[in-house]
Amino acid sequence: DAGITQSPRHKVTETGTPVTLRCHQTENHRYMYWYRQDPGHGLRLIHYSYGVKDTDKGEVSDGYSVSRSKTEDFLLTLESATSSQTSVYFCAISELSLGTEAFFGQGTRLTVV
């Protein structure tokens, strides 16, 4: 299995609080992604990174920020959590430009109450 771990795996937080999710990889892949998965919407891209300090927005980036200060870690921050951000969050890694597969973490279930 590809070396990709997400933490925490489960979190319950209150509306208005900041939350940070961590994705850690040991594969030295250049590309890292954050997705959210919701019933009826499938997987939607929040942000992605194509190198250290290089990030870009996905289709549902409002209310989220990311940082990548080193190759192995990609952090997703909900600046002020809202109930609409209750979801399952997945991190993925890839070297698509080299024709290799993308691999996913096990997901973080976030509940905002």
Place this chain on the structure above:
Amino acid sequence: KQEVTQIPAALSVPEGENLVLNCSFTDSAIYNLQWFRQDPGKGLTSLLLIQSSQREQTSGRLNASLDKSSGRSTLYIAASQPGDSATYLCAVDGGGATNKLIFGTGTLLAVQP
């Protein structure tokens, strides 16, 4: 903007049947297409990656084809088993050189014993 559609949304078949899952995409300028499997409450597991220069890939009972010109891919599962029951997702890179994976909403497969 790349859009990915999967048909059918759900499928129920008796054990032993051969089946085909469909994936279509609107922008044919892709580099890769990948099929994933997701079990309930779990992350995504990569099944097959087809690069744009390839027309098909095979792994065991699975065969995936790619027709870039028509914007279509199919996943063929031979001799289905109850253990194949899961959601199957296809994903393409975002077209051009964006390296963003864009997902379809998946096909929920149930194989009845």
